[in-house]
Amino acid sequence: MEIDVVIVGAGPSGLRASARLAQNGVAVIVLYQGLIGGELKSVPWIEDSEIAPNGMTGLELSEKLADAATQAGVKFHVVEVHGVEAYADCATVLLADEAFLTARAVILATGTKPVQMDSVNLSAYEGAGHIACVSCDAIFYENSPVLVSGGGYGGAGDALHLARYASKVFVVEKSSQLNCGATRMQAIVAHPKIEVLLNTQVTSAGGFNGLDSVVVQGDDGLERALQATGISIQIGRQANNNHVRGALDLDPDGFIKTDGNGITSAPNLFAIGDARSGSNRTILDALVDADKCAALVASALDKELSA
Numbered sequence: 671m672e673i674d675v676v677i678v679g680a681g682p683s684g685l686r687a688s689a690r691l692a693q694n695g696v697a698v699i700v701l702y703q704g705l706i707g708g709e710l711k712s713v714p715w716i717e718d719s720e721i722a723p724n725g726m727t728g729l730e731l732s733e734k735l736a737d738a739a740t741q742a743g744v745k746f747h748v749v750e751v752h753g754v755e756a757y758a759d760c761a762t763v764l765l766a767d768e769a770f771l772t773a774r775a776v777i778l779a780t781g782t783k784p785v786q787m788d789s790v791n792l793s794a795y796e797g798a799g800h801i802a803c804v805s806c807d808a809i810f811y812e813n814s815p816v817l818v819s820g821g822g823y824g825g826a827g828d829a830l831h832l833a834r835y836a837s838k839v840f841v842v843e844k845s846s847q848l849n850c851g852a853t854r855m856q857a858i859v860a861h862p863k864i865e866v867l868l869n870t871q872v873t874s875a876g877g878f879n880g881l882d883s884v885v886v887q888g889d890d891g892l893e894r895a896l897q898a899t900g901i902s903i904q905i906g907r908q909a910n911n912n913h914v915r916g917a918l919d920l921d922p923d924g925f926i927k928t929d930g931n932g933i934t935s936a937p938n939l940f941a942i943g944d945a946r947s948g949s950n951r952t953i954l955d956a957l958v959d960a961d962k963c964a965a966l967v968a969s970a971l972d973k974e975l976s977a
Contacts, residue, residue, distance in 0.1 A: 673699055673773040674971055676763050678751050681708035682953055683943030684779030685735035686960035687967075692742035694968060699745045699771070701763065706746065707732025708781055710953065712803040714831035721954055727805060731953070754778070754917050756936035775967050778914065778926060778934075778941040779960075782907035782951070787819065790875045790884075792903070799881025801902040804828045811900045813837045817884050819872050820904030826850035826858050828902045833863045840864075840896055842886055844871040844905075875901065911945060921947040932963030940967060 675691055677684045680702035688698045705711060713728025722731065740746075753764040754776055761776040786792070792800045801807050801816065804827075812835040818825050821843030827850075833839045841848075841858065846868055848855050858864055869889040876883045877899075884898045909924030919927040919935035925947035932940040942959040944951050949959070 673697055673771060675699075675775045675777060675967060676701060676761075676771050676773040677777045677779055678702075678754075678763060679708070679779035679781055679943070679945070680706045680736075680746065681779060681781045681943060681956070682710050682732070682735060683781075683945075683956035683960040684777070685732070685739050686957050687777055687779065687942060687964045688744040689735065689739040689742045690961060690964035691968060692739065692744045696968060696971060698743075699747060699773075700739070701747055701749050701751055701765075701771075703748060703750060706736050710735075712805050713953075714805040714808070714827055716953060718954055721957070729805060751913050753913050754939060756917065756939045758937060761936075761938040774971060775938045775940065777932070777963060777967065778911070778939065778945050779943050780910045780913075780945045782944045783910045784903060785906035785908050787872065787903050787905060789871075789873050790901070790903075792901075795875070795877070795881045795901070798879070799875075799877060799900050801828075801832075801900045804831050804902055807900075808832050808835050811836050814899045815840070815897050816900035816902070817842060817872075817896060817898040818902045818904060820906070821845070821848040821850060821866070821868075822904060822906075823850045823854065825902070825904035826854040828904055829864055830854070830857055830861070832900075832902070833861055836863065836900075838863055838865065840884075840886075840898060841866045842870050842872055843868050845869070872901075907944070907951065909945070923947075925949070931966055932959065933966070 674697040677688050677700045688700050692698045710728045710732045716722045755762040762772045815838040816836045817840040818829045819842050829839050829841045870886050873887045874885045884896050887893045926941035928946045932942050942963045943956040
């Protein structure tokens with residue numbers, strides 16, 4: 671199979687771009703690790719008039735995007751990407767064991783990864799308190815107290831979904847206010863099961879046969895032990911672009927610099943979605959990014975995308 675475009679990453683932007691290109695005669699292969707759909711699958715509920723007028727889960731949207739790509743003929747391959755190289759008329763993706771793939775263009779849709787919490791050894795509570803996928807695991811915390819660290823958009827979404835099952839949900843935010851938008855903030859504040867702790871952060875967690883308590887500290891220095899059998903960490907995101915360091919211009923936080931349409935500092939290498947600098951890190955922005963970049967790449971390949 672002659673490859674026109676390699677896309678690195680199978681999150682919403684990678685899936686959308688692959689489908690748009692393949693639907694119009696471009697030979698596309700998507701390289702990924704983990705799950706097709708990425709962390710979109712763990713989003714409990716999407717409320718967006720343009721994406722899902724009636725609302726849908728992240729799992730439903732990821733399946734919809736993946737189905738569109740598969741039906742268009744996109745090929746998927748699970749592999750670890752080690753680097754990229756750009757040339758005047760093509761680009762190469764470096765793989766394990768000195769293997770590589772060369773295509774006329776490479777689109778980087780590598781997304782982000784969660785910022786880890788130094789104060790809690792989450793590995794000690796895998797499957798026994800660490801809630802890595804709220805939409806998957808919330809039901810297992812029915813009638814139990816849980817804690818969400820982080821009062822941003824993701825943390826608020828986790829808290830609201832967990833509150834459907836848990837007996838109590840603590841939302842711990844180190845700043846003086848939640849940063850999750852007016853609608854979600856109102857829902858959080860009004861919910862009878864949710865208690866918000868501002869100017870507070872997690873300092874430790876404990877439990878012998880699974881998590882049973884979390885210690886938090888306020889900006890006054892006082893600590894408080896909270897009963898919690900589950901914890902979701904939503905304290906931020908970081909770039910997932912180590913494999914492109916040295917090949918592309920990155921911003922100080924490690925995100926790929928682009929012109930806003932996906933064009934990077936190197937020829938035939940493009941970046942979309944959360945991987946690029948300046949992204950608003952929303953699902954809608956990821957899909958818009960994908961559409962713009964797909965049109966640009968198709969034009970470069972002398973293809974024209976249908977409406």
